Every structure is written in C-alpha cells, then in structure tokens.
Amino acid sequence: MSQKAFRKILVATDGSEPAHKAFAKALALAAVTGAELHAISVAEGLPRFAGTQGEVEDYKHRMEEHYRKLGEKLQQEAVKQDVELHVHVQYGHEIETIVTFAKKNKFDLMVIGFVGHSNVLKKLMGNWGSTAQNLTRLAPCAVLVVK
Amino acid sequence: MDINWGIAAVWVGLALLASLISIRFGLSVALVEILVGIVAGNLSHLLAQWLGPVWELKATEWIAFLASFGSILLTFLAGAEIEPAVLKRFFKESMSIGLVSFAAPFVGAILFARYVLGWDWYAAMICGIALSTTSVAVVYAVMVETGLNETDFGKLILAACFITDLGTVVALGVCFAQYDWSLVLFGVVAALALWLAPRFVRWFFSRYATHVSEPGVKMVFFVLFGLGALAMQARSEAVLPAYMVGLALAGIFAHQRDTIRRLRTTVFALLTPFYFLNAGIKVRAEALWAGLGVILILLLLKLATKFVGVWPLTRAFRLGVRESNYTTLLMSTGLTFGTISALFGLTHGPPDNPAQTYINSDQYSILVTVVIASAIVPTMIAQAFFKPQVEPAVAAEIQPSRAVPEPGPDGAVPKAPSPNSIPKEP
Numbered sequence: 001m002s003q004k005a006f007r008k009i010l011v012a013t014d015g016s017e018p019a020h021k022a023f024a025k026a027l028a029l030a031a032v033t034g035a036e037l038h039a040i041s042v043a044e045g046l047p048r049f050a051g052t053q054g055e056v057e058d059y060k061h062r063m064e065e066h067y068r069k070l071g072e073k074l075q076q077e078a079v080k081q082d083v084e085l086h087v088h089v090q091y092g093h094e095i096e097t098i099v100t101f102a103k104k105n106k107f108d109l110m111v112i113g114f115v116g117h118s119n120v121l122k123k124l125m126g127n128w129g130s131t132a133q134n135l136t137r138l139a140p141c142a143v144l145v146v147k
Numbered sequence: 148m149d150i151n152w153g154i155a156a157v158w159v160g161l162a163l164l165a166s167l168i169s170i171r172f173g174l175s176v177a178l179v180e181i182l183v184g185i186v187a188g189n190l191s192h193l194l195a196q197w198l199g200p201v202w203e204l205k206a207t208e209w210i211a212f213l214a215s216f217g218s219i220l221l222t223f224l225a226g227a228e229i230e231p232a233v234l235k236r237f238f239k240e241s242m243s244i245g246l247v248s249f250a251a252p253f254v255g256a257i258l259f260a261r262y263v264l265g266w267d268w269y270a271a272m273i274c275g276i277a278l279s280t281t282s283v284a285v286v287y288a289v290m291v292e293t294g295l296n297e298t299d300f301g302k303l304i305l306a307a308c309f310i311t312d313l314g315t316v317v318a319l320g321v322c323f324a325q326y327d328w329s330l331v332l333f334g335v336v337a338a339l340a341l342w343l344a345p346r347f348v349r350w351f352f353s354r355y356a357t358h359v360s361e362p363g364v365k366m367v368f369f370v371l372f373g374l375g376a377l378a379m380q381a382r383s384e385a386v387l388p389a390y391m392v393g394l395a396l397a398g399i400f401a402h403q404r405d406t407i408r409r410l411r412t413t414v415f416a417l418l419t420p421f422y423f424l425n426a427g428i429k430v431r432a433e434a435l436w437a438g439l440g441v442i443l444i445l446l447l448l449k450l451a452t453k454f455v456g457v458w459p460l461t462r463a464f465r466l467g468v469r470e471s472n473y474t475t476l477l478m479s480t481g482l483t484f485g486t487i488s489a490l491f492g493l494t495h496g497p498p499d500n501p502a503q504t505y506i507n508s509d510q511y512s513i514l515v516t517v518v519i520a521s522a523i524v525p526t527m528i529a530q531a532f533f534k535p536q537v538e539p540a541v542a543a544e545i546q547p548s549r550a551v552p553e554p555g556p557d558g559a560v561p562k563a564p565s566p567n568s569i570p571k572e573p
Contacts (some may be wrong), residue, residue, distance in 0.1 A: 045168065046292055049522040050284035051177020051423065051482050052221060053228045054411040060291055061408075071545040087545035091292050 018113030149239030162420030184427020226393020245310020251456025253279035273492035308318035320387030434512035485518030
C-alpha cells in the first residue's frame with residue numbers, strides 16, 4: 001500500500017464491539033501507512049425535555065466519564081502500535097457531527113463499524129445500520145465499513 | 148398512619164417503569180414519570196369504576212409527604228444550580244429578559260383565564276403562574292447539546308431563565324399568602340436565614356462535610372423544613388424559601404459537587420418519582436378531551452405572550468433575528484415549576500372556604516397538559532428551525548501520548564507513559 005494513500009484517518013467509535021473492530025483496522029492502517037489517526041465519539045442521548053437540570057448534569061457527567069475511559073483505553077492500544085491517536089468527543093447528532101468533523105478536518109478515510117451506532121431494533125431487522133449507511137452516503141471522503 | 152407495602156410496591160414499580168422507558172427513548176425521566184402517572188391514574192380510575200374503589204390509585208398521606216419533600220428539594224436544587232458570577236455579569240440583560248419572560252405570560256394568562264375562560268380570580272392566578280415559567284432544565288439540555296452553554300449567549304439565556312423561575316416562585320409565595328403577623332414572621336426569619344446561611348453553611352461544610360452521615364445535607368434539610376413550616380403558617384408555599392435558599396447557597400454548592408451529586412441521587416431515586424407520578428395521576432383524561440381547545444389556546448397564549456415580552460428585548464440587546472427567535476422559544480418552555488404551581492392550586496384552597504381548592508380537577512388537568520406541551524413543542528420548533536450556527540460542542544479532547552520507545556541496550560522496554568486525561572469536571 002502506498003505511503004500516501006491515506007494521510008488522515010478518522011475512526012468513529014462508541015465503545016461497542018463493531019466500533020472496536022473498526023478501530024483495530026484503522027489502527028493497523030495507520031501503523032502501515034503512517035497516517036495521522038483520529039478517533040471521534042459523539043456523546044448523544046442527553047435527556048430530551050428534561051424536568052431538572054440535575055438530570056442533565058448527571059447524564060453529562062456519566063457520559064463524559066464513559067468517553068474519557070474509552071479514549072484512554074484506545075490510546076493505550078495505539079501506543080502499543082507506535083501510533084499517535086487524537087481522541088475527540090463531541091456533543092450532537094452522531095451523523096451530522098461526524099460528517100461535519102470529517103469535512104472540516106479534511107480526512108482521507110473514515111473507518112466505521114458495521115452496526116455499532118445502530119439501535120437494537122434495526123439490528124434485529126437485519127438492517128446493516130442506518131448510521132453506517134448514512135455516514136457512507138454523506139462522508140466527504142473514502143469510507144471503510146468494517147464487519 | 149398505616150403503611151401499605153402493596154401501595155408502595157405499585158408506586159415504586161411505576162417509577163421503575165418510567166425510568167426504563169426514559170432510558171430506552173432518551174427522554175427526561177421527569178416527563179415520563181408524569182406521563183406514566185397520567186396513564187396509570189386514568190387506568191386505575193376505570194378499574195375502580197368496574198371493580199371497586201380499592202383499585203383507585205391515590206396518594207396516601209406518606210406518599211403526599213414524599214412528593215412534597217421531592218418538590219421542595221427539586222426547587223432547592225434548581226436554585227442551587229445557578230452560577231452567581233454569571234448572573235452578576237449579565238445582570239441587566241438577564242434581569243430584564245427574565246422578568247419580562249415571567250410577567251408577560253403571567254398577566255396575559257390571568258386576564259385570559261379570568262375574562263375569556265371565566266375562571267375565578269384564584270384559578271386565573273394559578274393559570275398565570277403555571278404558564279409564566281421557563282424550564283431551565285429543558286434549556287440547559289439544549290444548550291449542552293449545541294455547545295451554547297459555554298458561550299456568553301447561552302449563559303445569558305440560562306441566567307434569564309433563573310430570573311423567570313424566581314418570578315414564578317415569588318408569585319406562588321405571595322399571591323396566596325395570608326397578610327398578617329405570620330407572614331411578617333416568615334419574612335423576617337427567611338431574610339435572616341438567607342443572610343446567615345451562606346457563611347454558616349460554608350463553615351458547617353468545612354467542619355462536617357466528609358462524614359458518612361452527611362450532617363451538611365441534614366443541615367440544609369433542617370433550614371428548608373423550618374422555613375417551609377413558617378411559609379405554610381403564612382399560607383405561602385414552601386418552594387419559595389427552598390428556591391431562595393438554593394440561590395443563596397449556590398456559591399457554596401459550586402464547590403460541593405460531590406455532595407450535590409449524592410443529594411441528586413437520593414432525590415431522583417426516592418423522592419421526585421413520587422412527586423411527578425402524583426402530578427400525573429391527578430390528570431383526568433375526560434377533562435383533556437373536553438378541554439382540548441382550551442389546551443391549544445393556552446399553549447398558543449403562552450408562546451404569544453413570551454414572544455410579545457421577550458423577543459423585542461432580545462433584539463434590543465442586539466441578538467440576531469434567528470437567535471432572538473431561538474431564545475424566545477426556549478424561554479417558552481416549562482415543566483417542573485408549572486406542575487408545582489398547578490399542584491399547589493389543586494391541593495390548597497382559600498382560607499375562608501377550606502372545602503374548596505384554588506383550581507378544580509378539570510382545570511388542573513388542562514394546566515398540566517399545557518405545561519407538558521410547553522416542554523416539548525417550543526423546544527422542537529427552536530431546534531428544527533432556529534438553531535444558531537455554532538461549532539459542535541466539544542465534550543473532551545485527548546491529545547496523543549508518546550509512542551513506546553524502542554527497547555534499550557539491555558532489551559528492556561521502558562514503561563509506556565499513561566495517556567493524558569481529559570480534565571475532570573471541577
């Protein structure tokens with residue numbers, strides 16, 4: 001594989017098993033190509049129409065803690081492969097946020113899991129993930145969907 | 148007082164169901180608890196008609212106490228969440244926007260309820276208070292998702308929301324109070340307590356905060372209950388001193404995040420489910436059907452009066468049209484304080500007629516439904532059409548760690564450095 005095939009790789013991760021498979025592939029690609037590797041997680045699911053500010057605060061705190069631990073775990077894996085990993089956690093709608101981030105930072109390749117961001121119902125229906133489909137459709141760069 | 152564990156199991160079971168639904172659909176647990184309460188209350192009402200009154204789901208004395216305790220602590224926590232520095236920084240803007248945001252729907256809804264709907268003055272005032280609110284929680288959640296909570300614009304809106312809610316609790320406290328010596332006593336003691344509380348509680352927390360029996364939390368409960376008792380004596384409402392004490396202690400609790408977190412867990416697990424379920428159980432489905440037109444009109448009235456009051460001010464403070472629309476819609480939301488006001492109206496009555504309550508069951512059902520709709524409709528419109536263009540909110544960034552160095556001459560690999568951490572919430 002050419003050293004210049006990919007200069008910047010973005011992997012979307014939410015801590016799920018499929019997302020971790022995607023991360024492993026992205027990490028291997030970055031190690032081979034020497035590309036800059038970024039991981040993005042989208043913290044969504046803040047309670048809508050909240051009754052108390054504490055409810056939102058508490059959820060926010062837990063979510064940030066979850067992604068902090070996830071980010072640290074991924075970085076430990078990256079360090080073992082001698083790859084520098086930049087971890088980003090943003091609030092917002094997952095597809096909109098990931099696509100906007102990819103556009104803004106001019107990535108060459110986006111690596112995503114097969115069903116990592118999809119809900120249980122869609123998995124049961126055999127749908128290969130509306131999130132993965134939408135990301136593939138809207139991404140401004142090449143997309144690698146990892147099964 | 149007999150404790151019926153069967154009744155307790157039913158209520159806690161409903162609270163559990165609401166929690167699971169809220170997690171599954173990403174909705175506020177408070178909102179789902181009200182909705183579960185509405186469904187369970189009406190279902191039990193039907194069962195009671197067929198199978199006997201034992202099936203009617205009602206708040207017993209101890210449930211009413213827990214619900215009331217929950218509403219006081221909710222109000223206290225709402226007050227304690229404010230950042231005094233932000234309020235000071237945006238004092239002029241937040242005070243004017245917040246007060247108008249309270250006053251416009253308050254006056255508009257009172258006049259509409261009195262002269263168009265024909266409600267009596269007491270009921271009209273409850274209507275005005277219930278519709279005057281702004282949900283800080285709804286606004287805050289939207290702000291966090293959009294990242295606006297970190298901007299001056301977002302902080303201004305949040306500060307204005309606190310002022311609006313302050314107007315609501317003051318109105319609830321003074322509109323129905325009995326103007327005699329008991330109110331004077333309450334006023335004097337409350338003023339003294341609010342003046343002394345910050346210094347005393349700061350000292351108390353520094354001395355006892357780390358103990359497992361939470362003396363600091365008990366001290367806050369003591370102050371809230373004491374002032375609540377005096378407020379009730381004056382026929383005022385216990386949420387008024389609770390909110391004021393929260394505001395007074397906000398600066399201290401900003402440095403006691405762990406205590407606040409533990410308090411929240413207790414409140415949300417044990418107390419607020421009883422409050423929100425109880426608020427929902429009292430809503431009658433037949434009243435909603437009969438009052439559908441009134442519900443729609445009152446919702447539109449709330450939106451219209453907020454627009455008349457807030458929108459010109461936001462423009463005067465040089466917010467863009469999009470931001471002004473967004474601000475006004477977010478300030479049209481409401482949930483917790485709206486239900487607290489409506490529930491107060493349903494459970495209290497004029498001193499000269501103890502058998503009567505300020506509002507009847509039909510009026511309560513209508514008001515709570517309008518309040519619930521006001522949490523949902525303006526938020527959805529604001530998010531769909533007027534979301535300001537801002538950078539996505541960054542929850543965290545972790546910079547890369549150094550790669551593992553090559554093995555040294557002795558073959559030993561130096562220990563990998565630990566990754567940089569996201570700065571923890573202060």
